[in-house]
Amino acid sequence: MMAWPKPFRKPHPPIYVGGAFPYSARRAIRYGDGWLPQAARRGAYRQVAEMIPEFRRMTEEAGRDPLAITVWHPRRDAATIERYRALGVERMVFAFDSEPADAILPKLDAVAEFMHGLNG
Numbered sequence: 001m002m003a004w005p006k007p008f009r010k011p012h013p014p015i016y017v018g019g020a021f022p023y024s025a026r027r028a029i030r031y032g033d034g035w036l037p038q039a040a041r042r043g044a045y046r047q048v049a050e051m052i053p054e055f056r057r058m059t060e061e062a063g064r065d066p067l068a069i070t071v072w073h074p075r076r077d078a079a080t081i082e083r084y085r086a087l088g089v090e091r092m093v094f095a096f097d098s099e100p101a102d103a104i105l106p107k108l109d110a111v112a113e114f115m116h117g118l119n120g
Helices: 023-031 052-061 078-086 101-119
Strands: 016-018 034-036 068-072 091-093
Touching (some): 023 034, 078 101
């Protein structure tokens, strides 16, 4: 993989590895600075909160310091967000479909209001 321009930060910006569990978790532990799992997927994929303790165990067994976790597309539910916080999730990234500004801005405002309510 190549990218230009080259990063200003030395040695490099943090590398977050995402994808399906357990494959992305193994790659994050081997090559990354953080793990970026999707909150949940259809089918047999469990909620990521159930996998975080296993990810932490895998990290420890590999002799790595704890890696940062960013959850992609969590449910907008206070109990779920609090559970992620309790599990040490560093940040959550909400996803939106591409839409014109008049459609997307109210959705962004709603997430901002939701998170402000949780953060005080």
